[in-house]
Amino acid sequence: MDIYLPIAEISVNALVIILLGGVVGILSGMFGVGGGFLTTPLLIFSGISPAVAVASATTQITGASVSGVAAHAQRKGVDFRMGGVLIAGGIVGTIAGGFLFLQLQQAGQVDVVVAILYIILLSGIGALMVRESWTVIQARRTGIPIKPPVRRHHPVVAALPLRWRFYGSGLYISPLAPFGVGFLVGTLTVMLGIGGGFVLVPAMIYLLGMSTRVVVGTSLFQILFVAAATTMVHALTTQAVDIVLAILLLLGSVTGAQIGARLSTRINAEWLRLFLAALCILVAVRMGLGLGWRPDEIYSIQIT
């Protein structure tokens, strides 16, 4: 079933896009990540221009995070104060990211910078996940329980001035720390078309030392608003948001996310997490090799 995308200006197979959204949705439901880091590269592989892929992925992320936020808010899994600070940082980050994106576009270096950022992020996150799931699997095999990590925020965070109380997160830290984290994630959202959950969640746990009870909900809360803001930024500057593409992706991903959430309670997620980590590292390695190999397309065209 071929369908024409009015902004991307190409025809795609609607079922393939819905299926792509579905697979990413299942992963996001299981691991609490938005999945934008898989959607965007896969859309680009299928021939959609990077700008449209990035912009439309952010629209899809907005929709995909709604039901998650609602569910987490119901069981008090969202620290709204922390979320607010993260969002404030995130929105400033999207503006900075948009400016940076424009500069890179004019210099013609978008694809290289995006590829390098993806490589760093994917390999870093992949390595982190491998370590984590391996520890869990080993502990289960040997029967020695893992010592629960001492929850503490990073010394740099502790050194920042001006402290606020974040009751939901059980923290008394400077709001500058979550603001900075939000800023970084907002920038990445604009540049890479990712929700940033897979950066945000580790940062909340290891950097801010937030209570795990509110980590996923608050992260989704921030992603929801920042992705919506990013959609607006793209609609006003790059004009690359393809609403038809976003709807197709959403049809798949919202369904997939619900299935994924159900699956996660039933099956052993550790091996799957290991698999996802391997996938991240594989994609990173492939992208890294791609930078060094002579590309098929030496030339690229920009309409001025």
Place this chain on the structure above:
Amino acid sequence: MNRLGILLFLALVPMLMGQARPRLVPAVDQEQIEIIYSFTGAELMVYGAILYPNGRVPDEPVDIVVVLKGPEQSILVREKQQRMGIWMNVAQARFRSAPAFYALASARPIDEIVDERTAAIYELGIDSLQLSPASANPPEEAQRFDEGLVDLRGRGGLYVEQLDAVEVTEGVLYNARIDIPARVPVGEYTAETFLIQNGRVLAGEVRDIRITKSGFERFVATAAAEHGFLYGLAAVLVSLLLGWLAGILFRRI
């Protein structure tokens, strides 16, 4: 205007010599190609008749060549080179106008039909396209960018020469079929038909064709271009609604 001038000249020359030349009467099967949700490309048929003076079909065979050419764009072409082991954009060249789409339909390879000079005059064939560089690159570099652009668009199916795409019946009636790929840009196109004999262009005619988005597709494209804020807001609201609906639906199951 230049090409029109040439055509006008061609039309006048025989009159001056007191000898009539053949004429072309072309038609296209669709003057407007509409892109709708199910658009996967189209086939344009250009057909017509050759009118010979006194109605006499010449003994020597004639060739019909049809060129479909689409909106002129001002573009920037970038070239990747290896720097510190990484392939990145290093050089660039600007073209003031290059067609976004160029398809040539003929019965046999164009270099068997006309010589290089004639091909250059009428822009027959991808190698004879007049791309107008706007930046002052050294000649060999400009040449490289020319070839790079043609190669890239060629692989995208946007610059093509289609062989066996023209049929001439009894030396009088002809029809040419041109495949239009799904990723053609919208805009104004021209379909030029040339009558060629012994490497000389005897007649030429032009028909305009327009490729547009229609209905919902046009609505979306205009909304995105002209009402960015409302469009963005609509996109956000639609995605919120879909996400929320899915959440409710699945809670029931």
